[in-house]
Amino acid sequence: MDKSDTFRNDMLKLIFHGTPIPNIADNAASSPLTQYFLALHTADPASGGNQSTSECAYAGYARVAIERDGTGWVIGGNVVSPADDVTFPLAASGGEIALFATIGVASSGAGKVLYRGALNPPVVIATGVPPVIVQGSTITET
Template sequence: MSKGNTFENDLLKLIFNATAIANIADNAASSPITNLYVSLHTADPGEAGDQTTSEATYTGYARVAVPRTAGGWTVTANSVSPAAAIEFPAVTGGSEAITHWAVGIASSGASKILYSGTVTPNIAVSAGVTPRLTTGSTITED
């Protein structure tokens, strides 16, 4: 089974840009989610995980809100990437290797993961490092 290319692109636009899919799906009218929250992980959170699964714990860490708009995410050719680099708070203590990232729906807690993937190369964080995901970080529907 697979989705058609046009629908794959439409699905990504619905999730990341809050763009309705005509005659199929609308963005919530009364209280839509306006931001998605990007998290960093020290291991693959897996399909059964949530945003707290293997989430980074360095001192200063917090998830980063990215608007569900074309200004927050670029969707093209069945792929989505951040419209600008996603910069996380600088490390003020601790050290760990960031191997994965995820996109979810809450600023904290055990919220659902919409998509996750590997960080290549891994990011070794320690005091003074500011972790960053670039516009080259992509999620592809296929």
Template structure:
């Protein structure tokens, strides 16, 4: 079963831009999260996984927070993309290298077992093999509702 196109866009705007869906849903009013956290993974975290499942662990790695607004995410119809490239920290030494990030996830926590809201394969994958490489999820990375 599929969602209607208008609702797909409304749902993405609610999650990524904190935009109310008229007469249906509002962004949390008491203490809404203001950022979503992007994580890199060496394998698909799976449907039952959390943000720690197969998460990269090179020295200096940390999830990147992206604001829940149009400055952080661009919603166009039934798809969403980062409004700017998402750059992760460069490895500060060779510990736990090389790693290949094959997947990314968007979740609710800066660290620990955050809830995965969306996940997907990276194309091309990101080979993290030396301290001069900036792991990056580009604006061309798209999540599509359908």
């Protein structure tokens, strides 16, 4: 079975904006997540991986928090994108290539991955340059 376009859109709004789906799901937890964390990876963490699986480790690297609301994410149909460019901390050392990115729930450690995908083009990490995931990057709910 497949989801309807309307329900795909509802799912993305629930996950990325915290918008309830009437009579199905809500955001009424006692302390719902208010941010997600974008991470860079040198290889696919795969469906069984976590946020630290193959995670970049250049000097200065840290995951970037993105607000879980209408200011952090733009949703159109069944596609979601960061509302702005996502700039990672300046690389104090280079030599890595980020081939994948994940959106997860933890600022560090082995957090749960909600979405993962290949970066096209890959992000080359060079000393003195902050890696960037551009605003037009998309995730499609299928």
